[in-house]
Amino acid sequence: MRETQQKPEAGHSADITAMRPVRLISVENEVHARMIAGVLEGNSIKCWIRDKESGGYMSIYMGFSVFGKDLYVDEADVDQARELVDGIEAEVGAEGTEKMAEEEDIPAPPFYRNRRIAAGVIAAVLGISVAVVLILNLYDAFFG
DSSP states (O other), X not given: OOOOOOOOOTTOOSOOOOOOEEEEEEEXXXXXXXXXXXXXXXXXXXXXXXXXXXXXXXXXXXXXXXXXXXXXXXXXXXXXXXXXXXXXXXXXXXXXXXXXHHHHTSOOOOGGXXXXXXXXXXXXXXXXXXXXXXXXXXXHHHHO
């Protein structure tokens, strides 16, 4: 977009200039995008959230998009916006590292609390039970 200057209308004395949008960051979901947009707008920086690829259609059809979101700000505000976003991302990264460190101390759950193992055991027991019933029916049919 190019910068344009127009004649002020009656009662307006300021020059009107067009904004030049610059992509600030790409995020994975709507919640993350809204969080960053809230911080930017709280610091008087206008921003726009735009769906990536065909995410707009997916949001309408499915209610969410797997393509992520892009945040745009005006070219004049991009440096201040990057500082704010870098601060947000650094805080989120530090919290994630602390949570991972806390989770390392937790012992592994017993096998019956792991859903995959428990489902495998149940499937094996059912399979063996069905096989035993079939063998007993065949034995009874031939020798019974």
